[in-house]
Amino acid sequence: MTKQVHLAAHFPGVNNTTVWSDPAAGSQIDFASFRHLAETAERGTFDFFFLAEGLRLREVKGRIHDLDVVGRPESLTVLSALAAVTTHLGLAATVNSTFNEPYELAKRLATLDQLSGGRAAWNVVTSWDAFTGENFRRGGYLDKSDRYVRAQESLRIVRKLWDSWAADDLIADQVTGRFAREGAGAFADDGDHFRISGRFGLPPSPQGRPVIIQAGDSDQGREFAASGADVIFSWHGTFAAGQTFYKDVKARLAKYGRSEDSLKIMPAVTVVVGDTDADAVEKAAYIREQQVSGPTALVLAELLWGRDLSAYDPDGPLPELEPVVGSSVTQGRVGYNDPGPIVAEWRAQAEAHGWSLRETVINQQNRQTFIGSPATVAEAINRHVQEDAADGFVLVPHLTPTGLDDFVDQVVPLLRERGVFRTEYAGPTLRDQLGLRR
Incomplete structure (x- = not known):
């Protein structure tokens, strides 16, 4: 059976994928930028628009990371607008489960779901460092295992709150049109991290409850997604890696009484479209060079080595120093638990290809990339979906806010011609677009 491709749009924000020097680059915080990308995605009948979250600006040796100086707006506020x-178009917000309370999460997300007519989604993430926690009263830092326990408990409670208004039990007042039920919205929960009780303030939206997205490739993250997520947002560098991940995650669903269709696997990808394949390859090489400047290459290398590498020439050879685990040279970014093997691989690749430090960083970026003419890109995307390397993709453009224009204008029509992508929306809610039960 031919599978349908699912597509979503990621707003680039303060990411290393963004080409800040491009003359067409726009604001990362002006509403017009968010609106343009969202309207482009809806014109392309994408499933949802995805926003990341930053709870603290990244720092490098005590100074704000250059990509973060523009600031980071709050996701749910932007999506409500x-x-x-x-x-x-679905509206997906990344909201941290470590520094938010379940009732607060449930209320804010349910409000977006009501305002949008059933188009909200929550990307459930955990915080990984004490540096971020310094912005919060708890100074919060939890061990990795505890972070997932808290996240699972938060998700369980949030769902309990969303389901506390049982539609079948609501009694409609035929005169006023209002609903009332004894015990409507009542909830209570006593867990390891939370002990709460009360009444939830909102009835269900047209889609029942917001879609749950989970991002993570670890074994614990995969299990978390299999147990309760609707979409898993992942990273894979090759077609084969995607197939392996897809098979593993889908195989975990049965133990939770779930079908394979109940969880959509949508890796993040970048796309470069050119008039011809050769044109696209040349364009992609230019984009990669602009994405990884000399200073950026050093910052990314410092994240791996755990050392101050400012004395090194990014266009020179890789450092001969061995990496240090647990260093705070670069704060506010996910580090490496075991950098040794990765450093060894970088060195082997640099030696084999004659790469400088910067060239090595450019070529070791792990995100799956589709490069080619519109026909080549459409064929590659469809192959990944039909051969079970993904159910679809979250597109991360290199340019804000016009980075999806070429894809929507040139690639989407070809996917539609193949009969693997919708020509119109399936219904009013995000669950309709994803083919998920309400």
Whole structure:
């Protein structure tokens, strides 16, 4: 059976994928930028628009990381504004479960779901460092195992709150049109991290409850996604790696009484479209060079080595120093638990190809990339979906806010011609677009 491709749009924000020097680059915080990308995604009948989260600006040796100086808006606020200028596009927010309370999470997400007519999604993430926690009263830092325990408990409670208004039990007042039920919204939960009780303030939206997204490739993350997520947002560098991940995660669903269709696997990808394959390859090489400047290459290398590498020439050879685990040279970014093997691989690749430090960083970026003419890109995307390397993709453009324009104008029509991508939305809610039960 031919599978349908699912597509989503990621707003680049303060990411190393963004080409800040491009003359067409726009603001990362102006609403017009968010609106343009969202309206482009809806014109392309994408499933949802995805926003990341930053709870603290990244720092390098005590100074704000250069990509973060523009600031980081709060996701749910931006998506609430976008709900007013879109009609079918899903609105997905990354919201941290470590520094938010379940009732607060449930209320804010349910409000977006109501305002948008059933188009909200929550990307459930955990915090990984004490550096971020310094922005919060707890100074919060939890061991990795505890972070997932808290996240699972948060998700369980949030769902309990969303389900506390049982539609079948609601009694409609035929005169006023209002609903009332004894015990409506009542909840209570006593767990390892939370002990709460009360009444939840909102009935279900048209999609029942927001879609749950989970990002993570670890074994614990995969299990978390299999147990309760609707979409898993992942990273794979090759087609084969995607197939391996897909098979592993889908195989975990049965133990939770779930079908393979109940979880969509959507890796993040970058796409470079050119008039011809050769044109796209040349364009992609230029983009990679602009994405990884000399200073950026040093920052990314410092993250791996755990050392101050400012004395090194990014266009020179790799450092001969051995990496240090647990260093705080670069703060606010995920580090490496075991950098030794990765450093060894970098050195082997640099020696084999004659790469400088910067060239090595450019070529070791792990994100799956589709490069080619519109026909080549459409064929590659469809192959990944039909051969079970993914159910679809979250596109991360290199340019804000016009980075998806070429894809929507040139690639989407070809996917539609193949009969593997919708020409119109399946219904009013995000669950309709994803083919998920309400």
